[in-house]
Amino acid sequence: MKTAVLFSGGKDSCFSAYLAKKKGYELTCLISIFSENEESYMFHTPNIKLVKQQSKIMGIPLIVQETKGKKEEELEDLEKAIKLAKDKYNINSVVSGALASNYQRLRIENICKKLNLKSINPLWNKDEIEYLDELIKNKFKIIITGVFAYPLDKIWLGKIINKKFIDEVQILKEKYKIHPAGEGGEFETFVLDCPLFKKPLKLTSSKISGEKNSWRMNVKIR
Numbered sequence: 001m002k003t004a005v006l007f008s009g010g011k012d013s014c015f016s017a018y019l020a021k022k023k024g025y026e027l028t029c030l031i032s033i034f035s036e037n038e039e040s041y042m043f044h045t046p047n048i049k050l051v052k053q054q055s056k057i058m059g060i061p062l063i064v065q066e067t068k069g070k071k072e073e074e075l076e077d078l079e080k081a082i083k084l085a086k087d088k089y090n091i092n093s094v095v096s097g098a099l100a101s102n103y104q105r106l107r108i109e110n111i112c113k114k115l116n117l118k119s120i121n122p123l124w125n126k127d128e129i130e131y132l133d134e135l136i137k138n139k140f141k142i143i144i145t146g147v148f149a150y151p152l153d154k155i156w157l158g159k160i161i162n163k164k165f166i167d168e169v170q171i172l173k174e175k176y177k178i179h180p181a182g183e184g185g186e187f188e189t190f191v192l193d194c195p196l197f198k199k200p201l202k203l204t205s206s207k208i209s210g211e212k213n214s215w216r217m218n219v220k221i222r
Helices: 011-022 048-058 073-089 102-114 128-137 163-176
Strands: 002-006 026-035 062-067 093-095 118-120 141-147 187-193 203-211 214-221
Touching: 002 011, 002 073, 011 026, 011 093, 011 128, 011 187, 026 048, 026 073, 048 062, 048 214, 062 073, 073 102, 093 102, 102 118, 128 163
Parallel strands: 002 026, 002 093, 026 062, 093 118
Antiparallel strands: 141 187, 141 214, 203 214
């Protein structure tokens, strides 16, 4: 089955693509939404334009759709991109990385239903700690590129998701109700390497900005 992957460059979309491929789906293209609104309700924004480099090392074509990022209106832009993927690549399904957000999952499912496509959610309702363990087990190299919830601050930027990280976020879950996989928007990630990549990406520089418990790390890679 030919599938498009809603792709942000973060852990959820990358791992969902990986799981879909293991199940026999053909990863025909990636779809990335470039939002002007950093506070987008639907779409990942930190370092989003780096998906172009990830696409190249995956050897999978990329469809880019820009959006103003206005609530609900941005869904029209997502629909345009998915329809283009259907027309151009003859896809019959769409993979997304929704883990626990009904807001995202249901809106994607509605668009797919409208376009007569199957919506695939490999991570849906997966235990978050089990999920993080699987990322490590399958040799995903992932860094934190944004934090947006108390008590997270700039010292979390650049951290790699490893066993120590899992231990730390488990404590935060118990004490502050932080979702360990960041599904509530608490943090954002970027994938530097995974089994879908022909070679790893290397971080060459970074620029940090923000205040209090809202920080971003814009990175350059090669």
